[in-house]
Amino acid sequence: xxxTTTPTNASVPTARLRLTQRxxxxxxxxxxxxxxxxxxxxxxNGGGAFASGAPVSSEGSAVALQTELVSFTYVTVAAGESxxxxxxxxxxxxxxxxxxxxxxxxxxxxxxxxxxxxxxALPSGY
Numbered sequence: 001x002x003x004t005t006t007p008t009n010a011s012v013p014t015a016r017l018r019l020t021q022r023x024x025x026x027x028x029x030x031x032x033x034x035x036x037x038x039x040x041x042x043x044x045n046g047g048g049a050f051a052s053g054a055p056v057s058s059e060g061s062a063v064a065l066q067t068e069l070v071s072f073t074y075v076t077v078a079a080g081e082s083x084x085x086x087x088x089x090x091x092x093x094x095x096x097x098x099x100x101x102x103x104x105x106x107x108x109x110x111x112x113x114x115x116x117x118x119x120x121a122l123p124s125g126y
Contacts, residue, residue, distance in 0.1 A: 072121040079116040086114070092126045099126065
């Protein structure tokens with residue numbers, strides 16, 4: 001009679017990977033390189049694809065813009081007059097703060113101060 005015994009705790013040799021300091025640097029560089037290249041590409045692009053100004057259709061081609069002429073009503077600032085005074089005169093039923101914000105935005109003023117003789121465009125609806 002032949003008996004065979006199988007070891008219950010058979011030790012299976014395992015290969016253990018040992019990395020040196022140089023190997024760790026190389027692996028880190030290989031993993032980080034695509035991330036660095038992508039960051040540089042994004043930085044150099046600067047969002048240019050989004051800031052072209054021409055709307056893009058769903059097919060990916062530029063859509064021709066139709067421009068319409070808009071005429072504004074203008075007011076000239078008198079001596080000693082402020083934007084608050086202009087806003088109250090232009091839209092007496094509205095909150096002057098909202099009117100001032102609209103005037104500053106439309107005329108691209110750096111602040112809320114105006115000079116005598118300055119010509120201001122008024123938003124439509126006032």
